[in-house]
Amino acid sequence: MNDSSDVMNDSSDLSARTTLVVGASRGLGRGIAEAFAGAGAPVVAVARTSAALAELAATNTRIQTMVADATDAAAPGNLFDRYEPAIVVLVAGATPPMRPLHHQTWETFSVNWHTDVRIAFHWLRESLLRPLRPGSRVIVISSGAALAGSPLSGGYAGAKATQRRITGYARDEADRAGLGITFTAVLPRLTPRTDLGRPAVHAYAERAGQAEDDYVLGLGAPLTPEIAGAALVDLARADAVTVAPDYLLTAEGLRELPRTDAPG
Numbered sequence: 001m002n003d004s005s006d007v008m009n010d011s012s013d014l015s016a017r018t019t020l021v022v023g024a025s026r027g028l029g030r031g032i033a034e035a036f037a038g039a040g041a042p043v044v045a046v047a048r049t050s051a052a053l054a055e056l057a058a059t060n061t062r063i064q065t066m067v068a069d070a071t072d073a074a075a076p077g078n079l080f081d082r083y084e085p086a087i088v089v090l091v092a093g094a095t096p097p098m099r100p101l102h103h104q105t106w107e108t109f110s111v112n113w114h115t116d117v118r119i120a121f122h123w124l125r126e127s128l129l130r131p132l133r134p135g136s137r138v139i140v141i142s143s144g145a146a147l148a149g150s151p152l153s154g155g156y157a158g159a160k161a162t163q164r165r166i167t168g169y170a171r172d173e174a175d176r177a178g179l180g181i182t183f184t185a186v187l188p189r190l191t192p193r194t195d196l197g198r199p200a201v202h203a204y205a206e207r208a209g210q211a212e213d214d215y216v217l218g219l220g221a222p223l224t225p226e227i228a229g230a231a232l233v234d235l236a237r238a239d240a241v242t243v244a245p246d247y248l249l250t251a252e253g254l255r256e257l258p259r260t261d262a263p264g
């Protein structure tokens with residue numbers, strides 16, 4: 001017998017594990033949606049731009065689309081009810097205005113708090129309150145900037161650090177309640193291969209007084225949406241007991257991060 005609970009237990013089989021990719025219309029999220037569909041998962045691709053989603057859906061019949069603003073507090077509950085996902089990947093985030101601290105306004109500085117942190121908060125909270133079914137996975141895309149800082153993008157690094165942190169809080173709450181949901185934060189390294197990464201690379205190259213191509217070379221092999229997609233499929237397929245709280249994501253794939261300190 002192979003009912004849906006058996007399939008949930010066999011984490012390598014994605015064919016019955018509906019995967020919600022929030023922020024799938026372009027960039028890393030698009031690569032992640034394509035990779036899960038390519039690996040056999042039914043995918044629900046969520047973003048605000050219907051034309052880009054329609055283009056994505058045309059690439060694979062396993063991809064269906066949903067136009068939604070993920071910052072809306074009602075969005076996760078509505079989409080969880082409608083699709084009952086086994087895997088939720090939160091990729092959506094705002095492009096931070098690139099300028100030094102003193103040229104930020106509070107509004108530009110806090111953009112990623114009102115988008116990235118807000119999305120993580122609402123979706124993590126709803127994952128616990130529903131709760132999602134035992135065996136579910138929730139993966140939050142934070143940033144390597146959470147570790148290294150990002151002095152030209154205002155509150156971006158702090159917002160991404162908060163996403164990582166509250167993913168850990170959700171993981172602890174799920175464990176305390178015995179929910180069987182695995183929460184993981186993934187921190188991609190800066191890449192010029194997306195609309196969000198390109199202006200950041202441009203700004204840091206300019207600040208370093210380097211030609212953009214030279215700066216990009218110095219970053220090493222670039223992380224691509226395809227590499228991100230393949231890495232996340234492997235993560236979703238891994239046995240839950242082997243999954244670490246957080247990972248750095250580079251062109252070489254996922255690298256487990258050292259465990260953080262005790263509560264302070």
Ligand SMILES: NC(=O)c1ccc[n+]([C@@H]2O[C@H](COP(=O)([O-])OP(=O)(O)OC[C@H]3O[C@@H](n4cnc5c(N)ncnc54)[C@H](OP(=O)(O)O)[C@@H]3O)[C@@H](O)[C@H]2O)c1
Nearest residue numbers: 023025026027028048049070092093143190191194196197
């Ligand atoms: N690129 C990098 O170098 C890099 C490095 C580290 C971390 N990251 C993180 O990785 C994630 C993806 O980055 P990316 O470079 O792929 O960005 P991107 O190319 O700008 O794509 C962002 C995606 O998020 C969606 N989105 C934004 N706001 C949304 C909202 N309110 N509701 C629903 N969807 C929304 C966008 O679609 P619509 O506009 O159609 O809604 C788009 O599909 C972000 O969280 C980013 O911080 C990126």
